[in-house]
């Protein structure tokens with residue numbers, strides 16, 4: 026099971042972005058991943074990741090957050106409204122358990 030980065034690490038990565046069209050950096054309370062429970066962004070269950078994606082949609086630095094995550098090849102978690110697994114952006118993350126068998 027992937028371990029979420031420490032909250033301080035998450036904060037330093039997302040607060041480096043500037044709000045689009047300004048020179049201003051966001052304050053933590055403006056970013057859903059810092060204002061709420063950061064573990065949601067690194068959850069195992071697909072429905073929790075979808076919830077994190079929904080919360081990202083209201084984030085003022087969504088586009089720059091996604092660009093930064095792609096550049097850093099984030100190993101896991103939700104960044105910029107997208108799910109990352111093993112450094113790659115994926116459409117969906119499967120839940121834990123036995124893989125489906127082919128008939």
Ligand code: SF4
Nearest residue numbers: 039058081084090105
């Ligand atoms: S886009 Fe999502 S992960 Fe990135 S700073 Fe905003 S809330 Fe956090």
